[in-house]
Amino acid sequence: MSKFNLYNTEMEKKVEVLVCYGTLCHLMGGSDLQLLGELLPLDLQGKVDLKGAPCLNFCNEVDNGKPPFAVVNGRKIEQATVKKLIQEIRVELEKK
């Protein structure tokens, strides 16, 4: 890790993104979300903490919306796409 990166993480907290890799989410388009890490715009790189989850357990209730699901800083995102997640990450960064 470079000095800059270290500096970065200490100064601002990264946006936490949890992507569901469960069966339903995967089938309903979630497989594309695996590419999120690679598709992040340059200005967002290093500012996102990307993780996967086996199943976020949203898929069992209709009220939760439609898969694929992801969680951005604790907020549930339904019908997630790479584009939508990038938007949501920006929203989180602007909050600061």
Next chain:
Amino acid sequence: MKPFHIDVNSSQLSKSGNNVCGDVVLSRKVKDEQRTIITVSDGLGSGIKANVLATLTASMAMNFTVEKQPIERSAKTIMSTLPIDSRRQISYATFTIVDIDNGGETQIIEFDNPAFILFRKGKLLDIPKKDLSISLNDGSERKMLFSQFTLEMDDRIVMVSDGVTQSGIGTTQMPFGFGCDSLNRFLSEQIKEDNEISAHELSRKVIRKANENDIYKPQDDITCAVIHFRSPRRLLICSGPPYNESRDKQLAQMAKSFNGKKIICGGTTSLIISRELNVGIEVGMTLDNSGLPPKSKMKGFDLVTEGILTIGKVAEILEKLHGTEVYGSGPAVEIVKYMMESDEILLLVGTKINIAHQDPTLPVELEIRRNVMHKIANLLEDKFLKDVEIQFI
């Protein structure tokens, strides 16, 4: 589950210019009697004719042995049934019959094949053999050798066709061929190098060496069969949540206490086990071209994957697979690799139906886990001769 496993495997190369091998190896597990029988036969000449002779011989020897026919009679029948070669006016195929029960009690009958080799604790063991003469209907005599002994843990029996012992004949390096002594030395080196070497790997090494001796143009059909008497390699695959949450604990405990390799197939299943055993899951982010969700890591488990899509893919791979060599990458391929390396496989299947999976608007129809697991169990048993147990929870 039993204390021993009899691992049988063989490798072959055809004489240069032939696409059929004139040596035949058959092996069969007689389930009810807990016996394993292996027959090796080398047909006269090479090519398709030799293959027919050897196939006939090996299968007759197999069937008579399964039926517990007295060996003299079997041998006589075999020799008088074989078709007569029009040019040489003889009918002929060698054979070796190995009959092992699950306690390791072993009987071997040899007719004109190179002598079998027994390795115990990395050393060659000499087994006294009895002569067994039979007189054929035409008045001629044939001599067979009979031996009897008890196998011990980690013993290996190696059988080769004369294409191995005579490989290299006439070359400047070994004008008289590879020979039994060099073969023995070669085998003990291999075993010394890797004490755990599988029957498959050892037999492959032998034929590779013989091929090299023949300067990569086999002068005869080359065959090596290896029997390894060892402790069974066990594999557990947990897939699916129990039908009732009160069983979650039981599932986790069974997974924890299992002695062998462990795989979890299923997101919810892995979450249950993670919660019950209080160990974290780390979902991998590695991409491969399998199209399946990525695998995860969990302490105490060898592999954690998604459920129904992955096991569906496993069933598909098993269906298409020839031999035991698995190619490609991705979580399903990895599971199949674990399966091929195991002898005893326990499938622990949760039967809770995931309602969301029954949604008719899904882009693909998701099969019921139970059915897929049944299919996998059948394939592993019938096609790959694994000991499979399936338990529903």
